[in-house]
Amino acid sequence: xxxxxxxxxxxxxxxxxxxxxxxxxxxxxxxxxxxxxxxxxxxxxxxxxxxxxxxxxxxxxxxxxxxxxxxxxxxxxxxxxxxxxxxxxxxxxxxxxxxxxxxxxxxxxxxxxxxxxxxxxxxxxxxxxxxxxxxxxxxxxxxxxxxxxxxxxxxxxxxxxxxxxxxxxxxxxxxxxxxxxxxxxxxxxxxxxxxxxxxxxxxxxxxxxxxxxxxxxxxxxxxxxxxxxxxxxxxxxxxxxxxxxxxxxxxxxxxxxxxxxxxxxxxxxxxxxxxxxxxxxxxxxxxxxxxxxxxxxxxxxxxxxxxxxxxxxxxxxxxxxxxxxxxxxxxxxxxxxxxxxxxxxxxxxxxxxxxxxxxxxxxxxxxxxxxxxxxxxxxxxxxxx
Amino acid sequence: xxxxxxxxxxxxxxxxxxxxxxxxxxxxxxxxxxxxxxxxxxxxxxxxxxxxxxxxxxxxxxxxxxxxxxxxxxxxxxxxxxxxxxxxxxxxxxxxxxxxxxxxxxxxxxxxxxxxxxxxxxxxxxxxxxxxxxxxxxxxxxxxxxxxxxxxxxxxxxxxxxxxxxxxxxxxxxxxxxxxxxxxxxxxxxxxxxxxxxxxxxxxxxxxxxxxxxxxxxxxxxxxxxxxxxxxxxxxxxxxxxxxxxxxxxxxxxxxx
Ligand SMILES: Nc1ncnc2c1ncn2[C@@H]1O[C@H](COP(=O)(O)OP(=O)(O)OP(=O)(O)O)[C@@H](O)[C@H]1O
Ligand SMILES: [Mg+2]
Numbered sequence: 001x002x003x004x005x006x007x008x009x010x011x012x013x014x015x016x017x018x019x020x021x022x023x024x025x026x027x028x029x030x031x032x033x034x035x036x037x038x039x040x041x042x043x044x045x046x047x048x049x050x051x052x053x054x055x056x057x058x059x060x061x062x063x064x065x066x067x068x069x070x071x072x073x074x075x076x077x078x079x080x081x082x083x084x085x086x087x088x089x090x091x092x093x094x095x096x097x098x099x100x101x102x103x104x105x106x107x108x109x110x111x112x113x114x115x116x117x118x119x120x121x122x123x124x125x126x127x128x129x130x131x132x133x134x135x136x137x138x139x140x141x142x143x144x145x146x147x148x149x150x151x152x153x154x155x156x157x158x159x160x161x162x163x164x165x166x167x168x169x170x171x172x173x174x175x176x177x178x179x180x181x182x183x184x185x186x187x188x189x190x191x192x193x194x195x196x197x198x199x200x201x202x203x204x205x206x207x208x209x210x211x212x213x214x215x216x217x218x219x220x221x222x223x224x225x226x227x228x229x230x231x232x233x234x235x236x237x238x239x240x241x242x243x244x245x246x247x248x249x250x251x252x253x254x255x256x257x258x259x260x261x262x263x264x265x266x267x268x269x270x271x272x273x274x275x276x277x278x279x280x281x282x283x284x285x286x287x288x289x290x291x292x293x294x295x296x297x298x299x300x301x302x303x304x305x306x307x308x309x310x311x312x313x314x315x316x317x318x319x320x321x322x323x324x325x326x327x328x329x330x331x332x333x334x335x336x337x338x339x340x341x342x343x344x345x346x347x348x349x350x351x352x353x354x355x356x357x358x359x360x361x362x363x364x365x366x367x368x369x370x371x372x373x374x375x376x377x378x379x380x381x382x383x384x385x
Numbered sequence: 386x387x388x389x390x391x392x393x394x395x396x397x398x399x400x401x402x403x404x405x406x407x408x409x410x411x412x413x414x415x416x417x418x419x420x421x422x423x424x425x426x427x428x429x430x431x432x433x434x435x436x437x438x439x440x441x442x443x444x445x446x447x448x449x450x451x452x453x454x455x456x457x458x459x460x461x462x463x464x465x466x467x468x469x470x471x472x473x474x475x476x477x478x479x480x481x482x483x484x485x486x487x488x489x490x491x492x493x494x495x496x497x498x499x500x501x502x503x504x505x506x507x508x509x510x511x512x513x514x515x516x517x518x519x520x521x522x523x524x525x526x527x528x529x530x531x532x533x534x535x536x537x538x539x540x541x542x543x544x545x546x547x548x549x550x551x552x553x554x555x556x557x558x559x560x561x562x563x564x565x566x567x568x569x570x571x572x573x574x575x576x577x578x579x580x581x582x583x584x585x586x587x588x589x590x591x592x593x594x595x596x597x598x599x600x601x602x603x604x605x606x607x608x609x610x611x612x613x614x615x616x617x618x619x620x621x622x623x624x625x626x627x628x629x630x631x632x633x634x635x636x637x638x639x640x641x642x
Binding site: 338 | 441442463468478482493496
């Protein structure tokens with residue numbers, strides 16, 4: 001079956017329309033041109049605010065990585081030359097390649113096989129105001145491992161990194177990444193997920209703080225039966241830019257993916273971008289995939305861009321779909337709650353909490369769930385509607 | 386003794402183009418202890434009247450007054466009206482995803498009562514009220530009205546009526562979409578509310594069948610944005626046999642049963 005990503009040209013040639021399949025990747029920063037802002041993958045990103053992460057800024061500091069490891073989980077700090085690094089995926093844009101070309105040490109966290117481990121928390125603290133840092137983290141779930149890793153990003157400065165998730169055959173990894181940066185922070189991050197046969201990942205991205213946060217989670221399947229659930233929850237205030245670009249690359253048969261990202265925006269210049277790419281290659285027969293992005297705009301002056309892309313190169317799929325909706329606050333919901341005596345500000349909070357509820361309910365770590373609920377509460381407090 | 390007084394109420398709806406006048410001078414006084422049935426054909430403005438009293442932002446009051454015990458209702462925000470003792474059981478209750486019924490009920494009761502109800506008593510109270518209306522306890526953990534059938538939504542409106550105990554209740558076609566059993570259960574709920582205190586009811590309906598269960602003291606015929614005739618119970622019987630033709634001039638079916 002012909003790829004949907006190509007279209008016939010008037011001269012009979014076939015001209016590809018930027019298919020995800022042809023997306024360029026390299027470990028070497030010099031293989032990428034410095035982006036000018038017009039490029040498809042950069043056109044939504046405010047390059048001027050990236051502190052030069054995209055144009056060769058040298059590291060001026062180091063982000064501190066602290067791991068609070070559960071029993072049985074091993075933590076290693078390794079040099080650039082460790083052969084295990086880079087196996088989950090190849091950087092897909094210049095900033096990711098810059099990070100890969102620039103980090104000095106990497107942290108490898110390994111969950112033991114065949115057992116269930118308690119949650120492990122990796123805390124990354126930025127190098128400080130005006131400092132630039134690069135990093136690399138690899139999370140490995142050994143065969144039949146089962147466990148949760150929380151990645152907690154905080155502090156100040158500009159930071160670019162690659163985070164690898166190697167989920168071995170039959171392993172079940174739950175990941176919660178929280179971007180709770182200080183107001184000045186800039187973070188450009190690529191996540192590389194590689195799922196073994198019958199491996200599953202539940203990958204949740206939470207973005208609350210920072211000036212610019214851009215996260216590109218890429219999922220690849222190394223065998224049949226892989227299952228990826230990607231959830232995202234973001235809340236952008238005045239002036240914040242939050243960009244999430246999940247890409248699911250279905251190249252194996254009988255795999256599943258489900259992507260649900262939800263965001264709320266408030267305040268002047270709050271900007272969120274969601275680009276959800278799903279590619280079902282010819283070999284990926286029996287794929288089942290769905291992706292959804294919903295945005296709730298709470299005030300004027302906020303803007304949400306949402307672009308789902310589904311490319312299907314095989315007719316033999318189980319099911320594929322996508323949906324995207326961006327809406328203003330629902331006045332009918334507000335009216336209904338107020339008509340029962342609930343004051344307007346409280347009614348608003350109920351509706352927003354309700355909007356995020358399905359995702360929050362999926363977070364299995366109570367402390368993280370409570371922290372998120374409190375964070376959303378604080379965000380809503382800040383509007384003072 | 387609560388009194389809701391509506392005087393010469395004119396209401397327009399803000400639609401895309403020009404504002405359109407829907408209510409053209411409504412006069413109605415409802416006192417505690419009274420049940421007023423408002424009956425009228427589709428599109429005559431019954432829901433508009435109820436929404437305007439509740440304060441829905443889509444409707445603009447162009448003239449007239451609404452007072453509750455002398456207080457200007459139109460000056461109040463939607464939630465203030467509810468806390469002042471007005472309640473609207475909606476014709477089309479709104480779904481609020483992600484907000485559980487139990488959380489919603491408790492938040493509303495806290496707002497209306499002015500303090501959080503004692504948790505233990507509250508749980509009992511809700512359970513009892515749900516059982517009275519034949520509502521499965523599992524509904525407490527479902528999102529407000531989400532995926533409820535038409536009849537389930539109406540039962541939950543009456544559940545709220547019972548828990549919030551307003552001074553004046555406006556029931557907008559609470560009977561529509563109910564089967565015979567549900568109609569009885571819901572009517573009993575309204576009658577329990579009526580018996581619970583000095584309260585007034587505005588019962589909006591298209592059909593006379595609910596009046597077999599809930600006795601009205603007054604019946605008003607609503608047509609073309611105003612009350613065109615008022616009478617006692619017997620007026621409902623006349624409507625039952627003759628329909629609204631007399632009031633609309635058109636051949637609106639005497640869809641009364
Ligand atoms: N938001 C709105 N925008 C435009 N027109 C409206 C709006 N709300 C009501 N109307 C119009 O006002 C008129 C009265 O509507 P309303 O819903 O009050 O009637 P009703 O008597 O409750 O009818 P029904 O018996 O069908 O419930 C109708 O012609 C309706 O189309
Ligand atoms: Mg109506």
